[in-house]
Amino acid sequence: MPRPTSLSIDLNALSNNAATTRRLVGNSKILASVKANAYGHGLTRCSEALNQKVxxxxxxxxxxAVLLRQQGITLPLLLLEGPFDREDVDAIKEYDLMMVVHSHHQIELLQKSACPLTSPVWIKIDTGMHRLGFSPAEAPSVAQRLHEMGASSTILMTHYGEGEEPASALTQEQQRAWQTSTHSITSATSAANSAAIINTLAPNTDWMRPGIMLYGAAHSDPIGASLEAVMSFRSEVMAMRHILAGDTVGYGGRWRAQRDSTIATIPVGYGDGYPRGAEDGTPVWLQHQCVPLVGRVSMDMITVDVTDFAGCHIGTSVELWGKHLSVNEVAKHSGTIGYELLTRLTGRVPVNYHL
Known part of the structure; x- marks a missing residue:
């Protein structure tokens, strides 16, 4: 018999979140972000579920992108990091891919490869994150050069570094830089990731790029979008024991019982992607309530205090995160973010898809 730890992916919730996103973006087009294995949810299955929604x-x-083409996805596909080498350029031509261009090195690569620029070329503008992109001052000459190379059309894009905080200094600076760029070039535009969509930072751009919100794990929901968690990370209680006040639990004896306590062991650990950094008190959902994690996370097991959980037994259902417990709440107790928890799950956890 397999151990009871698994992932459940609710494709109906994914579709519902896409429909909610569609209502929020109005007439803008939706470019769904499915990078990093669809944020850990499964690249092919999620893309197939979204294919008629975006x-x-x-x-x-x-x-x-090549994998999606080989699986029959025919919608436009954008490479957010653009081409790395000549092999990528050849694949862009063969599979009819759109690409982001963020450096002069890439422009030179395209020119040397004589790549026909028949699909829209996305020009990355660095408005303040300082990872990739051209400065707003460079953007007009870059657009001109690409048109001279035969680009049929261009799309200006940027990325907000603090979209969850519309009033922050960084966001305000980026908005000013973005306005400067878009006023100097006639082009389609794209500036909104999930946070920017939810906080209406770029309401009039042509393409919206939702990611984490599609999977129901956005940091906040100030507009009441009521997004649904798509992933549920589940298990069951595998063992129980009673310990005395003063006894410790787990590696290093980090947690010490302050009273006689009942401890439940759950067969999941950092070998599955559950965060080893989870602190004592990290919430774990058991059947109908949250109980606290106690002791260090092991490779294959965690332990929780069920002293105040009436009726807990071997086989009691557990949710590590999902419909009842936000992945962001677990992340907050683990010194990380929900994105990381979703995308670092390991291949030994079985995945079940359902509608």
Whole structure:
């Protein structure tokens, strides 16, 4: 018999979140971000579920896009990091991919490869994150050069570094830089990731790029979008024991019982992607209530205090995160973010898809 730890992916919730996103973005097109294995949810299955709900897909690099093409996805596909080498350029031509251009090195690569620029070329503008992109001052000459190389059309894009905080200094600075760029070039535009969509930072852009909100794990929901968690990370209680006040639990004896206590062991650990950094008190959902994690996370097991949980037994259902417990809440207790928890799950956890 397999151990009871698994992932459940609710494709109906994914579709519902896409429909909610569609209502929020109005007439803008939706480019769904499915990079990093669809944020840990499964690249192919999620893209197939979204195929009739969105206008295109965004991936990080070429291999992800080629896989989608080979699986029959025909919608526009955007490479967010653009081409790395000549092999990527050849794949862009063969599979009819859109690409982001963020450096002069890439422009030179395209020119040397004589790549026909028949699909829209996305020009990355660095408005303040300082990872990738051209400065707003460079953007007009970059657009001109691409048109001279035969680009049929261009799309200006940027990325907010603090979209969850519309009033922050960084967001305000980026908005000013973005306005400067878009006023100097006649082009389609794209500036909104999930946080920017939810906080209406770029309401009039042509393409919206939702990611984490599609999977129901956005940091906040100030507009009451009521997004649904798509992933549920589940298990069951495998063992129980009673300990005395003063006894410790787990590696290093980090947690010490302040009273006689009942401890339940659950067969999941950092070998599955549950965060080893989870602190004592991290919530774990058991059947109908949250109980606290106690002791260090092991490779294959965690332990929780069920002293105040009436009726807990071997086989009691557990949710590590999902419909009842937000992945962001677990992340907050683990010194990380929900994105990381979703995307670092390991291959030994079985995945079940359902509608």
């Amino acid at each position: 206008d295109g897909f965004a991936v990080a690099f070429c291999e992800e």
